């Protein structure tokens with residue numbers, strides 16, 4: 001809580017083109033909190049460098065991610081939108097929280113295990129201590145809820161453990177946050193391998209639908225989506241591909257699984273895939289249109305970055321100051 005107001009906080013890495021997984025699992029839900037909560041949504045560029053980035057691309061994607069936040073309905077007047085590296089308190093609190101995070105806890109993180117096997121030539125310490133920086137992001141703003149996809153649940157739970165450990169030694173320091181996971185879009189799967197999460201870093205671009213893909217590309221990708229040898233559109237165990245397409249269709253249209261099954265009774269997979277593609281393209285069209293307009297105005301985006309960083313810094317400074325005092329650091 002900040003000034004008696006509940007706080008919602010989340011972040012997205014500018015480490016690739018954003019996917020409909022990022023949209024349905026996270027960004028689309030961020031605006032649900034804009035009215036009743038104090039909201040902070042961050043472009044986490046410091047997290048992105050745990051994997052090597054091309055500097056010019058990281059810079060470009062930082063602008064693009066902020067533009068997408070706004071295009072997806074986050075009004076900068078109602079939400080604090082900012083870039084992580086513009087608020088130095090994140091890195092400072094992350095160091096402190098590193099000293100309250102156990103080696104064993106970090107070793108159990110599935111994202112660390114996945115990423116270290118994918119990037120075996122660069123298993124750096126930042127990749128390992130990544131959750132302490134994420135905890136710093138969340139705890140700096142006395143966050144109550146963290147809307148994320150299911151893959152980030154483990155990190156938010158570790159953040160809770162870190163906050164509780166710190167509070168036990170230094171009472172009343174941090175609000176202990178809850179992860180909020182939207183049931184329907186919490187894990188959108190790859191179109192090429194529906195047992196795997198859809199990921200912006202997937203090398204097979206046909207496996208992934210990007211928020212900015214044009215209509216023809218979206219329809220082509222859904223047409224090629226891996227399904228099964230059955231022909232009936234129904235949600236059932238073992239039908240990972242169709243289950244995933246039904247989930248995506250449901251998220252974009254608001255229809256339940258039963259309604260979808262009824263709608264496609266007597267139709268084959270081909271008709272269904274086309275409908276999923278069309279629903280997805282139709283829902284993304286206004287986002288894409290708004291995105292183009294916003295991205296074209298770099299000075300507007302920079303003004304928003306600056307405003308967001310100033311707002312965030314105010315609260316971040318307050319929490320960091322409190323933590324430093326509790327730890328016994330000398331204040332000059």
Ligand code: TYM
Pocket residue numbers: 009010011012013014021022023024025026027044047133134137138146147148149150151152155185186187188189197198199
């Ligand atoms: P990132 O950048 O990998 O993903 C951003 C958000 O998108 C969700 N997501 C998905 N949801 C459903 N299906 C998918 N296929 C899918 N892929 C991604 C993620 O769960 C996430 O919510 N560590 C975080 C960024 C972060 C953060 C934070 C989040 C840094 N600090 C503080 C919350 C609070 C990450 O790598 O997200």
